[in-house]
Every structure is written in structure tokens, then in C-alpha cells.
Amino acid sequence: MLVVAEPEQLPVPQARAGDPAAWDIMFRRYQLPLYVYVFELVHDEQASLDIVQETFINATRHLGSLREDGKFGSWLFGIAHQKCLQRWRKLGREAAALEEFAAAPIDLEDDPAELLIRAEQEASVMRLLNQLPVAQRSVLLLHFVEDFPLEDIAAVTGAALGTVKSRLHYAKKALKKLTEEEKS
């Protein structure tokens, strides 16, 4: 069972003072969710590990740019997100990725209920997740893995709040549709 500390319990002030133990606690808290997010976007183990490492190093160097201590998690994911974009840029896939981001439709309907996945559905859900456009996948991961508020997801991805809402809605709708099909 994964033990996850609340964001407000993170020793950000001590980390600002350069305490390595404080950094260790914060990195331990986010290392796996961050890896999950990056891996599900880039689908390359070594590249994901490299991005996580670069994210940690950048975080230690630029913690001064974090305005609110309570936003450390979304700030860290924002660094990782930028690293993913850099990787796509390097691979020449930036245009395709950005096209996917822009193509996500806008729909401001209420969010559907939280998804619960049965063991036999897991493989299908993961397959569907990988089929989603990068933009929807990114928003869905940030929402489900870290339960970030929409404002934070918008900050991480650099998208407008309305766009984030619609992407999340469509991603959830697609997953719900799948689970219903599995049931029937």
C-alpha cells in the first residue's frame, strides 16, 4: 500500500534552506506519480527515468521560482511536462503533439463520476488510455494520479482552464464508455 503524505505536510521551507533530508522526503513523495505521468506520455522507460532525474535536479536549482509552498506538486509536474515537450521537440514530434493538444474539443458539461476499474478491465483501460490524444491523456493522468485541481492542471500543461475542463471531460467519457461496454 502506498503511503502518500499530504502536500501541506511537505517540508518545502526546509528544502528552500537547502536541507537534503527535506528534498529526500519531497522526492520520495512524488517520484512514482511523476514517473507514471512521464512514462504514460513518452512511453520510453529510459527517457522517463532521465526526465524524472532532470526534473529533480531542476527543482533543486529553481525552487526559488515556486511562489506557494502548497503548489510544490503541480510545480514539479510542470517541470516534467516541459521536459516531455522538449523531448518531443527533439524528436521532431512537437508539431504532432501540439496538434493533438489543439484538436481536443471543448465541452463544458459536468464531470462524470469517479471511475472505478475492475481487475479484468485494467488492461483495457490502459490500452484505451494509450489511445487517447496526448492532451487528454495528460489531463487525465494529472487528474487521476495526483488529483490536482483544474487550475493546477492548467498551470502544468499551459492550457486555458476551459480547455482543461473539456479535455478531462472527454477523457473521462471515453473511459466510462469503455467500462460500460465491458459490463454489458
Add this chain to the structure above:
Amino acid sequence: MKTLREVLLEKHQAAEPKLDAIREQVTAGLAAGTTNAPARAKERERSWQPESSKFQIGWRRLLWSLRWHLAGLSAVWLVALLLNLDPTPDSMQGVARRNVPSPRQLLAALRENQRQLHELISAPASEPAPEPPKPTPSPRSEARPFSVIAV
């Protein structure tokens, strides 16, 4: 039933050891960068003591206390060495240095000079040079006037 979060975290659980290694590496680098130098020096000094005899400890302490002096002297010696190095062997300095005779050659030349001087000084005493014959003027009456002899 699981949430998507649980499904995803479980799926990638195998990466945890690698992530631990990355985290430890980053925090270790951070610790190395933030610990102040004097504290590290004291720790290093302390770490020597258990494995050293009293003499070694004293010697090391002496060297350690003189480290800046020794470093400065070493730097001076290095600079002096660099300044004395002649990168161009055919330079004028090299030529001049090669033209300077050795002390043995100087001594031999001096002896030769002394010998020649000695010869010059002592030569008239031992073997006087013959005086050149003085020209004796003949009497005017003996002088024969230019005459044309008729044959």
C-alpha cells in the same frame, strides 16, 4: 475495484528501485554542495585520527596547518620553473649561452696568454737582436760626380 491511480501506480511499481537510486543520487549531490567547507575539513581531519599514530597525527597536523604556505611555495616554484623553461632553443639567449666558454677553456686561454706575454717580455734579455748596420756617410771628396765616359 481500483481507481485509475491505483492501477497506474501498481503498473509502474517495478520502477521504484531505479527511482530510489535517482533520488539518492540527486540528494547526495545536493548534500555535497550545501555542506560548508570548514565543516567538511574538520570531518576529514577527524577521520584521519583513529587510524594514525601520534607522530603521524602531529605530522599531518603540521602539514595541514602549513598547507597554504606550502601551496604558495609550490606555486612560486612552478612559476619560476615555467619562466626558466626555454621553449625556443635557437633563440639569441640559447646562442649566447652556447658561446660562453667553459671554465677549463677560460683557464687554458689565460695560461696561453700568460705564456705569450712571458715570451715577449723575456725574449730581448736572453737573445739580443743584432743591431742594424749604421750607414756611414762617405766623404764628399770621394763622391764621384756623374760623368759621361766616352768610349
